Amino acid sequence: MRFLQKTRSQPHPRLAASFGLHAALTVGDATLDQCVAAAESLGEVGFHVHAAEGTADREHSLATYGLRTIDRLAQHGVLGPHSIIVHAIDIDAWEMALLRETGTWVSHQPRSNMNNAVGVTDVPAMLRGNMKLVLGNDGFSNDMLEEMRVAYLLHKAASHDPRTLPADQLVHFATANNAALAGQFFHRTLGELSPGAAADVILVDYDPPTPLSIDNLPWHMIFGFDGRKVDTTIVGGKILMRHQQIDHLDSEGIAARSREVAQQTWERFWAQS
Numbered sequence: 001m002r003f004l005q006k007t008r009s010q011p012h013p014r015l016a017a018s019f020g021l022h023a024a025l026t027v028g029d030a031t032l033d034q035c036v037a038a039a040e041s042l043g044e045v046g047f048h049v050h051a052a053e054g055t056a057d058r059e060h061s062l063a064t065y066g067l068r069t070i071d072r073l074a075q076h077g078v079l080g081p082h083s084i085i086v087h088a089i090d091i092d093a094w095e096m097a098l099l100r101e102t103g104t105w106v107s108h109q110p111r112s113n114m115n116n117a118v119g120v121t122d123v124p125a126m127l128r129g130n131m132k133l134v135l136g137n138d139g140f141s142n143d144m145l146e147e148m149r150v151a152y153l154l155h156k157a158a159s160h161d162p163r164t165l166p167a168d169q170l171v172h173f174a175t176a177n178n179a180a181l182a183g184q185f186f187h188r189t190l191g192e193l194s195p196g197a198a199a200d201v202i203l204v205d206y207d208p209p210t211p212l213s214i215d216n217l218p219w220h221m222i223f224g225f226d227g228r229k230v231d232t233t234i235v236g237g238k239i240l241m242r243h244q245q246i247d248h249l250d251s252e253g254i255a256a257r258s259r260e261v262a263q264q265t266w267e268r269f270w271a272q273s
């Protein structure tokens with residue numbers, strides 16, 4: 001709440017906030033209501049919550065609250081154009097309609113979902129309904145090009161139809177919708193090269209083996225390269241990585257420290273279990 005107020009009073013080009021409610025099954029009704037009341041006092045603030053990830057989520061919600069996961073969130077006022085529901089896999093037609101009618105963002109993360117074996121989000125239906133669908137990664141890893149490739153394959157396998165989720169549809173929602181969602185937080189044009197837009201650019205070292213055009217670019221992105229081909233990263237007009245070198249950070253030192261902390265975390269974990 002304090003951080004939210006701070007980002008309101010002192011807007012930052014790269015910092016913004018919403019209520020992070022973790023997961024529907026870890027937040028009780030009293031907490032939900034308190035968060036909704038706090039959000040209403042601020043206005044134009046939404047919630048980020050992992051919900052309807054799998055059957056366990058639905059069964060817990062039905063057993064504890066007598067409502068399906070998204071029904072419960074809707075009843076408490078969590079849905080809306082500033083909120084992000086992560087997963088939305090185990091939902092029925094009415095819950096899908098609630099997400100659509102409230103203009104709620106839905107974040108899809110195929111690799112995390114496959115890793116947790118929680119089912120497949122009905123992405124084709126969400127796109128048919130022109131829902132506000134974005135691509136996320138749920139921390140599986142931050143290579144969004146790899147996430148796109150997995151999404152491209154997953155929905156074909158799940159539907160037994162190679163025509164499902166063609167690359168142009170996929171790349172469009174994963175870029176335009178993601179930029180629109182981020183733009184809602186940062187109040188500026190993102191995801192395009194135009195005057196006044198944020199100067200956030202990646203350069204990819206890719207020598208296409210077949211003709212590259214604006215029409216076939218999505219297929220080159222799926223089949224031709226991944227995050228490892230990113231050569232240079234520019235954020236806010238400032239070069240952060242040049243030719244895969246990040247000069248302003250001590251990458252080796254950070255990795256060494258990370259190994260130490262990871263080991264200590266495991267030791268604490270095993271000591272407690």
Ligand SMILES: [Zn+2]
Binds near residue numbers: 050053086087112138
């Ligand atoms: Zn999740």
